[in-house]
Amino acid sequence: MKNIHCVVFGHNYKVTKRVTYYVKEYTCSRCKKQLTTNGNGNLVPLTPKFKEINDVLERIHQNRHLKSRMKHESDAIEHEELDYIEIKHKVSSIDRMPTINTESLLVFKH
């Protein structure tokens, strides 16, 4: 969906979802283009993979929020960054699973 207003004036992004303290999802109110914050704090297009990561992050964030209300906020953010790396790693290993299976089959043949 192309919107001439966005091309001329730029997108008009609004926060549509707060995933964690610093990961948010944005949607352009005119053309509905979606962005999210990645692990480096940059804005990137909201692809299905980032949606998946954000869903997991949101669940972890909500659980932690309930469990550790007494904890200092900066501690939570520190843990959150670690979670993000772990989740990224998990998601990419799911992607690579067929390759890993083929490799282990080859190992068994030796």
Ligand SMILES: [Zn+2]
């Ligand atoms: Zn737009």
